[in-house]
Amino acid sequence: MADVARVAGVSHQTVSRVLNGAPHVRPGTRERVLAAIRELDYRPNVAARTLVTRRSQTLGVVSFGSALYGPASMLDGIEQAARSAGYFVSVASLRSLDTRSVQEAVDRLRDQGVEGIVVIAPQTTAVSAVAQLSTAVPVVAVGAGSGSPVPTVSVDNEAGAEAVTRHLLDLGHATVHHIAGPPGWLETATRQAGWRKALEAAGAPVPEAHPGDWSARGGYQAGLRLAADPAVTAVFCANDHLALGLLRALHEAGRAIPGDISVVGFDDIAEAAYFAPPLTTVRQDFGELGRRALELLVDEVTRSGRPSGAAAGRGRAGSPESPGRHVLVPTEIVLRRSSGRAPR
Structure with a gap:
């Protein structure tokens, strides 16, 4: 960071503000810092920044059935929305959505310091698994329907x-x-x-x-x-x-x-x-599904006020601190030639 500050002719505090997206930086100054970053091929030390800010800017996703159109499109929508919001995504892909497998995947993601976790839960076994999760980081379920104890987003x-x-x-x-x-x-x-x-x-x-x-x-x-x-x-x-x-x-x-x-x-x-x-x-609209899921998870992260998962303790995912909210994403009919009037 000191090298970037020297090349850009600014203080290291200004470089830090640019890297963290602080609003109160003059456009010309911001552009000099960004140009210096590109010239030096500077990459922030994510681990060091996490230790200082206690924010990893990383979200976890537990996915299932990624070869099927629905779950794969859900995963893509979530990843796209996360990148647009400035978050990294770490994915744990499972072959089974039983309670043990989901809990192990969540624990692995917590070890990576994720701030929140999205569970793609298209099966009834996944709803049960999410209900029994033990974790301190906020959890949002996608596709789980209104019966989940954690906040959910699903297509109508x-x-x-x-x-x-x-x-x-x-x-x-x-x-x-x-x-x-x-x-x-x-x-x-x-x-x-x-x-x-x-x-x-x-x-x-x-x-x-x-x-x-x-x-x-x-x-x-x-x-x-x-x-x-x-x-x-x-x-x-x-x-x-x-x-x-x-x-x-x-x-x-x-x-x-x-x-x-x-x-x-x-x-x-x-x-x-x-x-x-x-x-x-x-x-x-899987793009909207991903956006709604991300918004709900970020809101849960903000409301929880907890540090990233690596430093947090355990708790029940569906606790009163994280009341279940259900967001439905609408659908639309696409009319083509395969449907027609009843034969007479």
Whole structure:
């Protein structure tokens, strides 16, 4: 820092203010300091700064199912928002969301001095694990729904599913069949709840849901059964990959889309617009999800007034000091050619 101050012709206190983003630095002075930093390729000693400020500017993320579109997009949204806010992100990726695995991941992140932790919790086991966490740093759960004892941010899956099912009913379909996600996933339950709610509100029959597994193969297998039933005229798939498999099965059976059967999905993956035909689906704003999660976590960090995790003691994550707040991020329907009026 002394070398930067010498090259820029300022005091080391001024260099420190520039590095910490202090507002009361003249623009010309700030630019000289930044130019000196670039010239010297100066890198602040993060460990030393943490010892002085007791702030690491690092957040932890416990992730799961990063190969799946939803969890991977949640992680990307959180990382993007954190970088924009000036935070580093340390990620612990898990294969299982049981209580022990989540607690071990949180402990590893605390050892790195994180100031707060986001847990991507798309499964019911994760909600239970978060409820039992023992940690002094604030925790925010993403995708955990309103039942979590810690603050949560999630996509409004139920409203999205209800809206897209109502869209099909408004097109004249007598009812809407459903290919669901796998059991144990919160999105499975909430999307199925929205589908059922729309049917019941319209006084339409509620068919038995077909189980799926988020994959195109699962959609294809369910689609073979649906394609064989001439009474089926509309299907809501719990995600776009299931819809892709369904479309394949319907094409093989000679069922026209949307002439014979209307198909809708959920997620709006990048490929959805290029399905044959292009898929009507529900879009989730993962950038907004990440921003809301980060805002909630930073607010929890500020309200807690605690130092970074390496120096803090333990406590229950869902304690009264950190009351559960639930933020819902809205969805929107993207209309494409795969949905159409009921055949006459």
